[in-house]
Amino acid sequence: MKSFKLILVAIILSVTFSSCTKDDDSSVDNENLLANYTLLKTLKSNNYNIEVYSEEEEFTVGYNELFIRIKEGTSENYLPNAEFSWKPIMHMTQMVHSCPKSEIVKIKNESIYKGYIVFQMPGNTDEYWELTINFSIDNKEYKATTQIDVKAPLDDKRRVNTFMGSDDSRYVLAMLPINPKVSLNDFSAVLFKMENMMNFPIVENYKVMLDPRMPGMGNHSSPNNVDLIYDTNDKTYKGKLSLTMTGYWKINLKLINDVAETIKGEDITEENPESSLFFELEF
Numbered sequence: 457m458k459s460f461k462l463i464l465v466a467i468i469l470s471v472t473f474s475s476c477t478k479d480d481d482s483s484v485d486n487e488n489l490l491a492n493y494t495l496l497k498t499l500k501s502n503n504y505n506i507e508v509y510s511e512e513e514e515f516t517v518g519y520n521e522l523f524i525r526i527k528e529g530t531s532e533n534y535l536p537n538a539e540f541s542w543k544p545i546m547h548m549t550q551m552v553h554s555c556p557k558s559e560i561v562k563i564k565n566e567s568i569y570k571g572y573i574v575f576q577m578p579g580n581t582d583e584y585w586e587l588t589i590n591f592s593i594d595n596k597e598y599k600a601t602t603q604i605d606v607k608a609p610l611d612d613k614r615r616v617n618t619f620m621g622s623d624d625s626r627y628v629l630a631m632l633p634i635n636p637k638v639s640l641n642d643f644s645a646v647l648f649k650m651e652n653m654m655n656f657p658i659v660e661n662y663k664v665m666l667d668p669r670m671p672g673m674g675n676h677s678s679p680n681n682v683d684l685i686y687d688t689n690d691k692t693y694k695g696k697l698s699l700t701m702t703g704y705w706k707i708n709l710k711l712i713n714d715v716a717e718t719i720k721g722e723d724i725t726e727e728n729p730e731s732s733l734f735f736e737l738e739f
Contacts, residue, residue: 489565490523499589499600503529506589506600511633515585515606517575518615519630519646524560524569526591534567535593543588543654544573544604556628556648556656574630574646576618578608613736621711621719626650627659629711629733632692636699636739643697645684645735647711661686664693665710667724667731672704675729699737707735 493509500506509523525534540560546553560571579585588601609615616630632644645664648656664684669675682696699705708731710721721733 489568490525493523496522497587497602497604499587499602501591501598501600504591504593504598504600505529506591508587515575515604517578517606517608519572519574519632521572521633522570523563524571524589525567526593536562536566537593538569539592540569540571541590542571542573543590544575545586545588546577546579546583547586548583551653553653554656556630556646556658572646574616574628574648575606576616576628577606579604579606611738613738615735617709617720617733617735619720619733622717623713623719627711627720628656629664629709631707631735634697634737636697636705636737638699638701640680641697641699643684643695645693646691647693658691660688660691661714662693662719663712664695665712665721666695666697667708667710668697668699668705669708669724669730670701670703671706671729673701675724677724699739702739704738705736706730707737709733709735 490509493511494513495507496510496515497508498505505527507525510520512520524540526538527534542557542560544555544557546555555576556574558571560569563570575585585604585606586601587604588599590597590599592598616628618626618628620626628648628650630646632646634641634643647659647662649659650656666681666683667677668681669677678698678700680696681698684693684695687694697707708721708724710731711719711733713719721731722728724731
């Protein structure tokens with residue numbers, strides 16, 4: 457009987473230790489979730505510090521996935537109960553305008569929020585981007601604003617198109633980040649229509665046709681590409697991009713609306729080696 461009790465105690469201690477270890481590991485994972493990301497900017501308002509992180513090293517022209525954390529004063533505890541919205545504004549010499557952006561939502565870790573912004577152009581010495589983040593905590597509203605430095609891509613490749621369509625509407629089409637390989641790659645983009653200088657609603661149920669070419673290699677294409685189709689779950693356009701070798705690729709595009717009309721872009725022929733709508737990759 458004594459032996460049975462000792463075995464029972466050992467089992468209980470083992471289960472308890474295992475449970476604590478799992479809880480501790482989970483806490484450490486959550487705390488370090490953004491450890492490998494870059495802190496791009498800290499905004500301050502009413503004793504709150506709002507941290508903006510990215511997997512990239514700077515704000516850049518095109519699609520920017522951003523992560524937000526908020527803490528009070530000098531506290532090291534991040535708050536899980538905030539609600540956010542944001543507005544990026546480009547201050548040009550003659551005008552101001554905004555750009556496409558997503559809502560800000562919580563991710564699995566309840567003290568981390570994420571969203572994305574699509575910047576159409578970089579700043580310069582006379583023109584700059586300003587980011588305002590509105591947030592509420594315990595039903596109290598706050599606002600923080602700061603100037604941000606948006607840079608052109610270091611490789612100078614096109615990742616976003618701003619254009620007038622054949623329907624006399626202005627659009628913004630941006631590719632999502634990709635780690636290209638000699639393979640059939642997952643490939644995604646986001647599409648917006650410019651309603652006015654401040655609003656860019658998502659465009660649904662269009663199609664983005666792909667024709668990747670290597671201009672330096674006889675303008676050859678690649679097999680098995682899959683055109684981008686709208687995904688209602690994450691509100692992006694998804695397809696497959698076939699890359700058969702390393703080097704410079706021009707991803708020629710055609711934008712087709714929901715009634716099969718061409719909004720922008722052309723077919724590639726011997727007489728027309730490139731579309732007016734395209735992305736670029738080099739790897």
